[in-house]
Amino acid sequence: MHSVGDIFFWELCGTALLTLMGCGVVANVTLNKSLGTGGGWLLVNFGWGFAVFTGASVAAPSGAHINPAVTVGLAVYGELPWAQVPTYLIAQVTGATLGAIVCWLAYKLQFDEHDDPANTRGIFCTGPTVPNKPWNLVTEIIGTFVLVLWVITNPSATAGEAGVPDFGNAALGYAGVAFVVIGIGNSLGGPTGYAINPARDLGPRIAYAILPIRGKGSAEWGYSWVPIAGPILGGALAALVALALPAAS
Template identity: 45%
Template sequence: MGTELVGEFIGTLILVLLGDGIVAGNLLKGTKSNGAGWLSITIGWGIAVTLGALASGYMSPAHLNPAVTIAFAIEGSTPWSSVIPYTIAQMLGAFLGAVLVWVQYKPHFDVTEDSSAILGTFATGPEIYNTVSNFIGELLGTFVLMFGILSFSKYDIAPGLSTICVGILIIGIGLSLGGTTGYAINPARDLGPRIAHAILPIKQKRDSDWGYSWIPVLAPIVGAALAALVFGIIN
């Protein structure tokens, strides 16, 4: 279990470091990649998930996502006793990954006056606040993610190649479904960095939008759980 927890911690750290890093490069003032756009963000997140999973997959299942862990527990391949330890490791990794993004980009955080852009480098938020629509968006995105992961397991794909397929799936979800809420589709990816945003001494910082924060935590869990249940019914 100890090695598995290290794997989940390191993998999620890398996922958030690279994923939030691409967002920071896009949104913060004075970076070479400022304004590169949504396509670069979605590709960056796909790469971040792929590399995080490849860096940790020999130590752990490389879920890197509490919603995925819960879904695999429902599906039966992950013991329920692992859910809380995995989730804690994933949350800690996500938190530290976000802190390292702040360290990397600190001079750019210091000169960025747009407080919402600063928050956006840490956590997701909808373009239009609508509780029902935002919840459905995160639920649907995570349903597609989890159903895809389970479907890939039905093919005779080398482990490394299947991980790359998941990265491509992340890019697809981002391009097709992510434009409404920023597609957290991962409670740790959103909540860990949001806590870091609340704690770090960032200039021009606004509130951490805690009123919205429950949606990218609960909706992905529901979406992944539904995917596991539906997949189990049809298989």
């Protein structure tokens, strides 16, 4: 059993790596003085998938949530005490903010030379291609539902007959959830940029608001509640569906 401090530390580190690499791939594709300029949506999706793999692997001692929607989903499902939820959430948002700041440090010169600095918010946080908050919320609920249902229904390896481990999808380790995130991005990410993680969106949005980025635009706080509420609702809904599913034989 890990202490509250241990949980906070591992979740902070894992989520910081998540946004460092996730925001990093978007910066690489977006900023015109970067070698990845024009790499496209598929590169972004793979980059975020590998960011999840890296962050979750580092945060393994805490359960590798690195996402408030996963934390809430596991609490609703009964796998996590509600008393631990605030520790996870605070660590995740703090880590996500720090990771985004370090990403900016890595690309500082490219931000300074970018020819459209007013439109750099998308490097840090999400936004809809067609603004309509109720429908944007639905999109985020659906994408996060897929992620959290997969997490809940694919537990770690268990002891099988004669002590032989039953790995199932756990044999993939955290690569499994990386594949799911890439799949969600490719299939469901187009309308809103698939936050599917409140910390991943809120932390970098805070970073964007406070960083001294030359000529930056608005942080779009009026939209910010959508990538928070949608994933939380999607995660909770996934947990309720998982509870209703028949037990595996």
